[in-house]
Amino acid sequence: MIHFVLLISRQGKVRLTKWYSAYPQKERTKVIREISGEVLSRGPKLCNFVEWRGLKVVYRRYASLYFCMCINQDDNELEVLEIIHHYVETLDRYFGSVCELDLIFNFHKAYYILDELLLAGELQESSKKTVARLIAGQDALVETAKEEANSISNIIAQASK
């Protein structure tokens, strides 16, 4: 089971946090600090696993961004490593060659996509196509609602002229 997901930049800035196990607020800050310290300090050609507090952090670096997922000691590490890549590919597909800036300014999108991929700390959908379709559907729903709102406010605006 994945206990949490962290996206941390090389400078230690947090880009996304998602907690599937209950960590109180104070603990969350501490965890992020500890994990950043462990992961960011690691050199390039090392393995992608760090043992931490009896759990394991599986991480992978993409350009300036570290994707970290914390799992139980007996979980399958490589499987989780590829969940990370699966997430990155899905982001890539959505944003079109995703970069850190996309994730900074559209962090809410990153959350939407993550919620289609993982649930309860488990993989929910392994088809990128399905995830893309679902996210597009959500976007369309939001768009429609916006148009509706606009047309209503236009009508009101026109009427009040």
Place this chain on the structure above:
Amino acid sequence: MALSGMRGLSVFISDIRNCQNKEQERLRVDKELGNIRTRFKNEKGLTPYEKKKYVWKMLYIHMLGYDVDFGHMETVSLISAPKYPEKQVGYIVTACLLNENHDFLRLAINTVRNDIIGRNETFQCLALTMVGNIGGREFAESLAPDVQKLLISSSCRPLVRKKAALCLLRLYRKNPDVVNVDGWADRMAQLLDERDLGVLTSSMSLLVALVSNNHEAYWSCLPKCVKTLERLARNQDIPQEYTYYGIPSPWLQVKTMRALQYFPTIEDPNTRRSLFEVLQRILMGTDVVKNVNKNNASHAVLFEALSLVMHLDAEKEMMSQCVALLGKFIAVREPNIRYLGLENMTRMLMVTDVQDIIKRHQAQIITSLKDPDISIRRRALDLLYGMCDISNAKDIVEELLQYLSTSDFAMREELSLKAAILAEKFAPDLSWYVDVILQLIDKAGDFVSDDIWFRVVQFVTNNDDLQPYAAAKAREYLDKPAIHETMVKVSAYLLGEYSHFLARRPGCSPKEIFSIIHEKLPTVSMSTVPILLSTYAKILMHTQPPEPELQNQIWAIFHKYESCIDVEIQQRAVEYFALSAKGAALADILAEMPKFPERQSALIKKAEDIETDTAEQSAIKLRAQQQMSNALVVTDQRPANGTPPVSQLTLVKLPSISSNSDNYSADEGARQENGTLTRVDPQPPSADLLGDLLDPLAIEGPPGAVQSEQNVPGVDGVPSAADTAAIVPIEEQKNTVQPIGNIAERFHALCLKDSGVLYEDPHIQIGIKAEWRAHHGRLVLFLGNKNTSPLVSVQALILPPSHLKTELSLVPDTIPPRAQVQCPLEVVNLRPSRDVAVLDFSYKFGSHAVNIKLRLPAVLNKFLQPLTLTADEFFPQWRSLSGPPLKLQEVIRGVRPLPLLEMANLLNSFRVMVCPGLDPNPNNLVASTTFYSESTRAMLCLVRIETDPADRTQLRMTVSSGDPTLTFELKEYIKEQLVDIPTSSPPPPMAPSVASPMAPVPPLNDPGAFLAGLL
């Protein structure tokens, strides 16, 4: 990509990015928080769009690590917005900001439920996602059945069902007692036929959780799992979008094999054969390829297959294939594979017959100990530790010692502890052991805990042959220019005791020994000074007749410390000074230390405590135990009043008993001479022969004797230390096996919950897990051996009261070291009664027999099923049951005063459900429940409690049901709970004395005596 219209959010993020430093960022964040706070205060003016924007900003700020302690209400309220965009934001941000226990979540439960049972698919998805990510107990209670319905509904689309599966998984994982999965085996089997791979993946995760809890119920799923695996492995009928770098969903493959690992074995030969075919194909057909992701994915599957093969205990051929693969892996350059190779090889150690093959890779593993990657080094260390036995201990420990000088600080402590343990467990001879520990102290003194050097002192003291060697070694180390303080302690102690063996060697005259030790005095801390003083006194004792010069020097030091601020030092200085004036008597008083009684190594115990109790480690320990060298068994040479110790496995030469007795009589002499010294000897010969024989632990010493061990070297060597610390060993000797924790409290806790520890002592832990269905109960007793040696003559009997029919499955006679045995116990409730079943449990540890009688939490309230009634249902029933014996009323005094709410909680806790608002009088409680037994079947019980707000110590209680006995028993039961909560128990007379925390903890054999009255 532009933000979908939320300009304010983009601007804020830009602002934050432009901040030059943390201070500026904080100011900007504070400003924004202030702004959001004011906007939320005038909520009426907020458009849905603005609300959304602010909520996102809050999440962003939260992500940056700032406390966002307001606005939660606004966030949660977005969930009930009618439009999708707001609802979506509400759900997602709530799931990120709030924890499962947050109060505000409760407010949303109704909306969430409406969304889940509603027709809007997108709303269903949002709600399921949030509950799946943060749903707690209350969500499980009110939503689980709805979620279950969605999962198996044929009208729901896959996107809803896969979320329902994982949502249910979360609820079940968090609160298995709330989510009812009876009869789910068939449904799970159906779900495994699912064509949509998204739903199948999620369902497989759910299955893993279900079988991990109770594999028995899900046998029917096993063949389906194998089928799924076959389908994937043969790439039959897998849509393109579900292959990952050409591999049919590696995740689903891994999950499926994980599920299979929870079944103890596969009985059906056909299924087994199919599975092994697939596994064989995976083992043989996984090649290393260039593409990293493909490689990772295929090896994820391969490693899972390896685990499954190990679990299934395949034929030898397949096992050696696995070991060969792992051997290949630990030598590759790719760090992930190497890491996993080492990790899995450690797991492999629990499989028999492969240790020898693994040992062939020792050199390669040692290379990994020097890897630049700490993760890999840790794995290598663990593996070396696990694979160490008497045959390779020397090599491995020396390798660890060598590595110690260059290793990083993060690992030194673990490294030195492990080296010390291995040296102790597998030493081919004792002098080697002494060498190792002294080297360890020399190289990593800061990481060598006191336990480690205390242990050396014990061994040296107990083995006469070793003493000259150890003294010589200690003397050598003192020549080194800068030595660690621990080295000063241990060498001073050893030389104080045994330097006279060296007297004829160059540089070892008492005077020289004294001056080289005394050189270190200015560099040591206060805690070492007392040891040095004892050493000086011992040196003085060994130079009889005294050399005047040496004597004067030492006296001067004693004199100097007579006014020391540290009371321990001061006392020693004063007493040694006075004693050394006694001339010849000094030799008796400061005679050599007697042998230590055998005790479990504090070190090994510590290591056991540290290690998490996973099966693999216990298996490793089991093996280690079997092959353990006997060289280090410390003999107990104390002539137990003439009875020589029996059956001590030992390679250590036993000095003749008579010489030993002399030793003791010398001690006795010392005692007579100085009345204050009577408590010094850790094992004073018992005056009561019978008592000594009856108390088997007097020989063994409780394994948890860490405390006395810590007292050993500093205190025992010093007659003057007849202080509080010195008393400890005596008290410990009198103690028998003490239960850990309060037995009665544990019982009462278990009356209210269904799993927990029933009993624990230093050797065993008895846990209980129970499930109750109507008048049936299924308890599982978990008997866990905490020791590294087996518990034998294990017996468990259930003494049931007449109203319970019980059936306990066979309890094995022996519990292997560190193993846990599960014994199911079936209970059937025949009729209402408050009597309690008792578990009569006994085992032997060493020569020591333990018998305990424990009340089993199969009590009346376990056969209750909470039931909430409406006024329309309650009152007609209430009226129809009129008057005794079906309706009983009693005024109860001496009630523990409780606020009404707490009393309601108390009733709810034993499943008598309070129905709020039914009674018009706010001081009254009305509650209902259903009782199940074979004679009464399901029977409704109604309770009414009228409290007196002026006097909370009294109340009037009315209980009614359709059965007179039930009415009476339930009334009495509730009364007991209300009258005296912490110590109340169905059988009243003796129990409270057990329960009271103030009462002395009953000695080992006595709980039976206490409880005998209960029968």
